[in-house]
Amino acid sequence: MKTSLKEWILAAEFAAIIAVLSQFTIPLGLIPLTGQTLAVGLTATLLGKRTGTYAILIYLLLGLIGLPVFAGMSSGLGVLFGATGGYLIGFIFNGLITGAILEWKSFNYAWAIIANIVGAMVTLVFGTVWLKFSADMSWQTAFSSGFVLFILPGILKAVAAGYLGIFIRNRIPSLVLQK
Structure with a gap:
C-alpha cells in the first residue's frame, strides 16, 4: 500500500507536535512529567498505526x-543510545500497538484509553530493559527506578492522550485518513 502525500504531511506535522510537547516538563522530584509520552499517545490515537508510527520515526x-x-532540548546518538x-x-512500538x-x-x-495504557x-x-543493560543495573533496581516510578504518570498521560485524541478526532474529520 502506497503512502499518500497527506499521510506524509500529517506525519511530519505530528513529528513537530511531539517535538514541541516534549519540551514541556513538570518537575515532580525524581519523576519529571514530560509532554513527550502524551504526544506519542495522542499521535497514535489521531493518526492510527501506520501514519502515527511514521510521525514517531520522523521525530526520532x-x-x-x-x-x-527530545525532552530538555536534547538530541543525538548519546541520548538515543544512552540510559x-x-x-x-x-515509542515506536507504543505507536504501532496503540494504533493497531x-x-x-x-x-x-474506551478503546483509546485502553490502547494508550497498553502502549x-x-x-x-x-525503557526498563534498556536501562537495565545500559546502566548495568540489577533487574530489581531497573524495574523499581525505570518502571514502577512511571506507572501512575504513564497511566494519567495515557488516559489524557486517549480522551483528547478521540475528542479531537471527532471534531476535526480531516485528520481521519480514509483506508
Whole structure:
C-alpha cells in the first residue's frame, strides 16, 4: 500500500507536535512529567498505526541528526543510545500497538484509553530493559527506578492522550485518513 502525500504531511506535522510537547516538563522530584509520552499517545490515537508510527520515526530521526527535539532540548546518538534511549525506542512500538488496537477494535473513548495504557506500558518495558543493560543495573533496581516510578504518570498521560485524541478526532474529520 502506497503512502499518500497527506499521510506524509500529517506525519511530519505530528513529528513537530511531539517535538514541541516534549519540551514541556513538570518537575515532580525524581519523576519529571514530560509532554513527550502524551504526544506519542495522542499521535497514535489521531493518526492510527501506520501514519502515527511514521510521525514517531520522523521525530526520532530529527533527534538523531542533532535537532534538539527530545525532552530538555536534547538530541543525538548519546541520548538515543544512552540510559533512557529505550523509552525513545519504545515509542515506536507504543505507536504501532496503540494504533493497531484502535484500528482493530474501534476509535472510541474506551478503546483509546485502553490502547494508550497498553502502549504506555510497552514504552516502560522497553525503557526498563534498556536501562537495565545500559546502566548495568540489577533487574530489581531497573524495574523499581525505570518502571514502577512511571506507572501512575504513564497511566494519567495515557488516559489524557486517549480522551483528547478521540475528542479531537471527532471534531476535526480531516485528520481521519480514509483506508
